[in-house]
Amino acid sequence: MVIELKEQELLRLMPAIRRARDFHLYDTSGKRYLDLYQEGGRAWLGHRPDGLSLQLKNILSRGVYAPYPGSEEGKLYKALKALLMILPGSSEFSHIRYYSSVLGGGLPEAADPLYSKADRKPGLCTLWRPGLQWPHDAINVEMLIPLPGLAYGRVIASRDDSLPQGDLPSPVVAGGLARCVWVLKNCLETAAPVGELDLLEGAPWKQKGPYCLYTGNADNYKILFSKALSAGILLPPSLDSPCILPGHLTSGDVSLVKQFFGGLS
Structure with a gap:
């Protein structure tokens, strides 16, 4: 039986977010999260678009x-x-x-x-x-x-x-x-095409441009979502939303993404 993932249920696993800058979220303790959800694409320009x-x-x-x-x-x-x-x-x-x-x-x-x-x-x-x-x-x-x-x-x-x-x-x-x-x-x-980075290409992910779809077992996604949060990454809270690679990534962001997703079996 496939578990129906409820978007609000997974978002409630997040800590309280105090502020946002570009594609990063900061909780009340100061911990930073790389946002690969981006509000389903509404924050494709970052959380504080210019002007x-x-x-x-x-x-x-x-x-x-x-x-x-x-x-x-x-x-x-x-x-x-x-x-x-x-x-x-x-x-x-x-x-x-x-x-x-x-x-x-x-x-x-x-x-x-x-x-x-x-x-x-x-x-x-x-x-x-x-x-x-x-x-x-x-x-x-x-x-x-x-x-x-x-x-x-x-x-x-x-x-x-x-x-x-x-x-x-x-x-x-x-x-x-x-x-x-x-x-x-x-x-x-x-801007240069983000898709050229191909950071998430490979099982259980399928990438198209800056968008990455999860193709793995839906039953395991809640666990994956929680692990990503612990690592400082916000994944989409629903399989109906793709992962979105930000328009620009710092060297630290690239290392974080490669370390987390490269360690998935």
């Missing part, structure tokens, strides 16, 4: 948190269009919608090519993760934007204009997303 804190502070100071029409929505769509311009194969996806619901637009949850073995079919909503190729054969693509800590619903780019009208975003969400999109665009234009 995000100041952006949110400025928006919050205006006192408008509710999803009313405002300038931040236009800034978000401008940033998203600029990002699409640099992604090969995305030029035809000129229609962008924001939905506050995880089932926004009437579309089902997006299929993740990291896990889905079936061929993508026309009309299927496909998930795009930063660091992977754009799914140019899809019709509707959900974009995973690295905005840590804020649940923002869905951002979907489409080939046509058949999707329902999008929702009004909160200025806080729209402003945070826009800032992270610009940081992401700069990162993708200048």
Whole structure:
């Protein structure tokens, strides 16, 4: 019988986290953890993306948190269009919608090519993760934007204009997303591919770009998660989330990862 891993159950095994910097978390005792979970990809740019804190502070100071029409929505769509311009194969996806619901637009949850073995079919909503190729054969693509800590619903780019009208975003969400999109665009234009490191390639891991999937026995994953925490590494708390290699690793990070994963049987 396969044990169903519950994300919150494993996250509760963590100590209280006091602060975060880049891809590292620090507990109340000062111990540092290398974050290979990254909030399922929401912290792909790190836990403190450049300029995000100041952006949110400025928006919050205006006192408008509710999803009313405002300038931040236009800034978000401008940033998203600029990002699409640099992604090969995305030029035809000129229609962008924001939905506050995880089932926004009437579309089902997006299929993740990291896990889905079936061929993508026309009309299927496909998930795009930063660091992977754009799914140019899809019709509707959900974009995973690295905005840590804020649940923002869905951002979907489409080939046509058949999707329902999008929702009004909160200025806080729209402003945070826009800032992270610009940081992401700069990162993708200048950073070397993380996947070249191939740190986790080999049983029980399968790597695709910066993402690594656990292919071992699910019954043993809770034990593995606890061992990783003891070693100073945060693994995904669910098999539905991949390990994510950070955009930059210190020499100490590389040694830690090689030592821990190299010692697994």
